Amino acid sequence: MAVQAAEQQDTVSPQDNATVDLGPAVALSCRECGERIPLGPVFACEACFGPLEIAYDLPSGDPEGLRKQIEAGPDNIWRYAPLLPVPADVASKPSINPGFTKLVKADNLARExxxxxxxxxxDDSGNPTHSFKDRVVAIAVxxxxxxxxTTLSCSSTGNLAGAVGAAAARAGFRSCVFIPHDLEQGKVVMAAVYGGDLVGIEGNYDDVNRFCSELxxxxxxxxxGFVNVNLRPYYGEGSKTLAYEICEQLGWELPDQIVIPIASGSQLTKIDKGLKELIRIGLxxxxPYKIFGAQAEGCSPVxxxxxxxxxxxxxxxxxTIAKSLAIGNPADGPYVLDIARRTGGAVEDVNDEQxxxxxxxxxxxxxxxxxxAGGVTVGVTKKLIEEGKLDPSLTTVxxxxxxxxxxxxxxxxxxxxxxxxRPNLDSFREAGLAS
Amino acid sequence: MAVQAAEQQDTVSPQDNATVDLGPAVALSCRECGERIPLGPVFACEACFGPLEIAYDLPSGDPEGLRKQIEAGPDNIWRYAPLLPVPADVASKPSINPGFTKLVKADNLARExxxxxxxxxxDDSGNPTHSFKDRVVAIAVxxxxxxxxTTLSCSSTGNLAGAVGAAAARAGFRSCVFIPHDLEQGKVVMAAVYGGDLVGIEGNYDDVNRFCSELxxxxxxxxxGFVNVNLRPYYGEGSKTLAYEICEQLGWELPDQIVIPIASGSQLTKIDKGLKELIRIGLxxxxPYKIFGAQAEGCSPVxxxxxxxxxxxxxxxxxTIAKSLAIGNPADGPYVLDIARRTGGAVEDVNDEQxxxxxxxxxxxxxxxxxxAGGVTVGVTKKLIEEGKLDPSLTTVxxxxxxxxxxxxxxxxxxxxxxxxRPNLDSFREAGLAS
Structure with missing residues (x-):
């Protein structure tokens, strides 16, 4: 017996998945027209150009057994392998093993x-290269x-380049990543240190993206394999693990409210997808839960x-200073709007000072x-409470x-x-900092 | 029934510990003369000025039960609370909860x-402020x-200041930390962002240290509480958790060989102490195991x-560029020499290019x-293999x-x-990077 992933009610033929073992992933399906094609490195529907998503044959019938299996799994995203487009033995393959980051109970902040x-x-700063990008890249690998x-690639403004470089190094892929040539030195170093090829493009991020599509x-x-282009349907699924971890760390409970940053909007839509899967499987x-989206005022189209x-x-x-969220034309914007409205959430923005x-x-x-990006979500949480849109008496993540x-x-x-x-007590006394 | 900590054979009177609950810690004892005093915020023996260490009443008699208790504990250093100078309910107190970082099986590096x-x-970069300092500070808190x-303090060249700032913020202490006034901006920001007081001292690190002793x-x-001065005996014990985690993550086995960086030398001595405790308790x-110390050539007194x-x-x-190891007069140097010689290890150094x-x-x-510091240990490992001092056929951490x-x-x-x-295929072709 099997349940289908939240958005997909069609029956699945196992032949779809004949040559490729990506665990419970059985096909690609168009989010717009429902067209279904075999698993492959494609990201847009041939029929309608809509975005392709993974269709699953997810486990069902024994949520208690699955919960135990997950809890006995490794302390990283591979504990959720039965719910991801990865082979069952994924935990034994070389990976930087992201995920299972801390869910910090923030009593001091709550009081304020x-x-x-x-x-x-x-807190996804606990991932190996210190951003949530490690999750999505690990699935794309x-x-x-x-x-x-044999080569992993991406267009990036920095964080993703580092995540791809690290993951490729450990997993034994060559990497060649593309960035605007004038990034800050710190980001360039982080992207280059893993020994893959790093190519600076004379142009802005849009130019880099266009070049990658040509390539x-x-x-x-x-x-x-361009993790955020031809591997995008797989890559995107990595964000579901945030939903899985949050629920498991809350004791297998849904949060009442969750505040998520919006760049392309993919992360927010995938977290919603992950929550719906957990409900459907019975985990x-x-x-009801409410999903809130957070943007910086200087890039707040959603x-x-x-x-x-x-x-x-x-x-x-x-x-805006929130450069990792600075996507002016977010691909998943309409889906984000739908989710925020359907769940009774909202989308809000804060300025750079906030x-x-x-x-x-x-x-x-x-x-x-x-x-x-964390300043954006915390700032938006504060604003949503002041506006009466977020209920302070509930569980919020x-x-x-x-x-x-x-x-x-x-x-x-x-x-x-x-x-x-000066290094003496008088000078310290004058500073007025003694307790 | 109780076993004593490795270095300590005296009997322990529970009255030593009458007023302060720090779990299995029952007294301070001098590493040089064995003098024993009640637990308190002191770091040097009144009798001989030797360094004070924690004397424990460690659990014994049921290693299997203790092992199960540890494995069922939280994914941080508090799983080892029965072996640390902390109260039994420590995991319920506000802390940034460091530790249980990844032990990465490095097959690619092993081949090279x-x-x-x-x-x-x-890999202790996975700690909350991304260095092992979070471990020692958490115990000091x-x-x-x-x-x-009510105030936490330290002298620091950067990493420790950040760790103290973060830990104090979460645990509800005021913090006031002292650094040389001319540190790199990044370290200053990291030390100041947690909202405690940060004081720049016109002078070098030695001046900062002298000032703190005066204060x-x-x-x-x-x-x-100066974590690395009057709380030093407690602070130092945080490094034992590295030994505990390594053994647990190896399936409750000792490694054959372990390569540890040397700054003051405290970390190396405490890891040795931790390993000996695990043996004594029966975990x-x-x-035999061998302990190797690693220094940068530009600061290699040990x-x-x-x-x-x-x-x-x-x-x-x-x-040297390895600034976090740049202690020219390492307090625990003689103990490090003793451990390296006693276990059949060695101390080696590499230059900045290496x-x-x-x-x-x-x-x-x-x-x-x-x-x-990680470059120093990896570089020294390479050199020790080339010199025939480290056995490549054994288990090495x-x-x-x-x-x-x-x-x-x-x-x-x-x-x-x-x-x-330039953003076009011809320009990319000329670069010669296509696969």
Whole structure:
């Protein structure tokens, strides 16, 4: 017996999956028209150009047994292998093994925000290269293995390049990643240190993306798996593991409310997909949950559309310190709007000053140094409470998807010593810092 | 029934520990003269000025039961609470909960180094503030709580300041940490972002240290717990958890060989102490293990003394990129020499170029971006194999104690793009990077 993944009611023929072993993944299916094709390195529907998603033959009938199997699994995303497009023996293959990051009960922050229920930070800075990108890349690596690719690639503004470089090194792939040539030195070093090829493109991120699309169609790119292009359907599924972990870490319970950053919107839609799968399989009890999306004001096309009551997202030119969220034309924007509205959530944005304040608030209360994207979610949580849109008496989970060490520039201008003193007690006394 | 900690054979009177609950810790005892005093915020023996250590009343008689208790504990250092100077309910107190970091089986690196046994990297960059300092600070915080301190402090060149800032924020302490005023901006930001007071001292690290010693003796410093001064006996015990985790992650087995960086030497001595405790309690089977110490050539007083056959370490003025190991007069140097000699290990050093090469080697083979201290241990491992001092057919564990993101400057000059191209296929073809 089997249940289908949340969005997919069709029957599945096992032949779809005859040559490729990606565990419970049996086919690709179009999110728009439902067209179904065999598993392969493609990302858009030939019939309608809609985005392709994984169709699963998910386990069913014995949720208690599955729960025990998961709990006895490794302390990383592979504990959820039965729910992911990966072979059953995935945990034995070389991987940087991301995931199972801390869910931090944030009582100090809750007090400051006036939250009387429970507040939790899902802190993905604990991943191997310190961002949630390790999750999505790890899944893409297994797809690349299955499809016989030998080179891993991506277009990136930094974080993804590092995640691909690290994952490829450990898994034994060559890597060749593309970035705008004028990135900050820190990001360049992080992307290059794993020894793969790093190519700077004279142009902006859009130019890099366009070049990668060209390369995929050319013989020069043969044998190349672009994690966020031709492997995107697999890659995206990595974000589901955030939903699985949050529920397991809450004692196999759904959170009431969850605040998620929006870049392309993929992460938010996949977390929703993951929650629905857990309900369908019977791993958590079905009850309503609300999904909130968080953007930076300087790149807030989804928040704008949400507030204006539109179904369509109008592209913008990003201008914000939250660079990892600065996608002006988010591919999954319409799906995000649908999920926020359907679950009774909302999409909200905060300005750069509020982002910095929120980074410091989280650091000061919980000892977690978040990247700008974490400042966006914490800042938006604060604003949603003030606006009465987020219920402070319920269980709320807020995502921090990256590490403050990667976006030092955001807080550096306003973060420094309380005093500079000479090395003697008089000088210290004058500074007025003694308790 | 009770067994004593490895170095301590005296009987223990429970009254020693009448007022302070730090679990199995019952007294402080001098490593030199054996003098025993009640638990308190002191670090040097009044009788002989020797360093004070924790004396324990460790569990015994049922290693299987203890092993099960540990395995059912939290995924952090508090799973070892029965072996640490912390109250039994420590896991319920606010802490950044470090530890239980990955032990990575490094097959790719093993191949490159000619290791035919098994090689493992204990990767402490996975701690909350991305260095092993989180372990030692977490234990010091519990001691500070027990002794009624309200302010946490330290002298630091960066990493420790960040660890103290984060831990204090989450645990509800005020913090006030002291650094040389001219540190790199990144380290200053990391130390200040958690909202405690950060004081820059006009002087070098030695000046900072001297100032802190003065402050401890002055009413201005009343109520202050300096994690690496008056709380040092507790703080140091945090490093034992590295030994516990390594053995548990090897399936409750001792490694044959372990390579550990040397700064003050405390970490190495405490890992040895931890291994001996596990043997004594019966959690691992007793068999020989060798401990190797690793230094950077530009600050290698212990390596020098080891090679010269001396028992005493002659201080040096540090000059190396491995700044977190740059202690020219290591307090535990003589103990390190004793352990390396007694276990049949060695102390070796590598130069800065070898450190950088080793950082890149580890990144390229295993996808782990280590700080300079990790380059020192990997580089020394390579050298020890070449010299025939480390047996490549055995089980070897190498420590990486920090994160490459914190020491970007070490690799930046030699790490960058393979090519800069225009965004078109011809330009890419000319670069010669197609597969």
């Amino acid at each position: 925000l006036g939250i009387t229920g429970s507040l939790h930070i899902k 297994e797809a690349a293995r299955a499809f016989g690719f 995929i169609g050319d013989p020069l790119g043969e044998g190349w 958590v009890e079905d009850r 928040s704008r559309a949400f507030k204006d009551g539109h179904d369509v997202v109008r592209p913008v030119r990003p201008d 982002v910095v304040d929120a980074i410091k608030l989280l650091a000061r209360t919980e000892g977690i140094f978040a990247e700008t 807020v995502l921090n998807t990256g590490d403050g060490l990667k976006t030092l520039d955001a807080v550096a201008p306003t973060t420094g010593p309380s005093a500079i003193i | 180094l000619g290791i035919t046994g098994s090689l493992h990297i204990k 519990e001691a500070a709580r027990a002794f009624g301190f 401890i003796g002055d009413p201005l410093g009343e109520g202050w 691992v089977e007793d068999r 390596s020098r003394a080891f090679k010269d056959g001396h028992d005493v370490v002659r201080p040096v003025r540090p000059d 450190v950088v090469d080793a950082i890149k080697l580890l990144a390229r083979t295993e996808g782990i971006f280590a700080e300079t 190498v420590l990486n104690t920090g994160d490459g993101l914190k020491t970007l400057d070490a690799v930046a000059p030699t790490t960058g793009p393979s090519a800069i191209i």
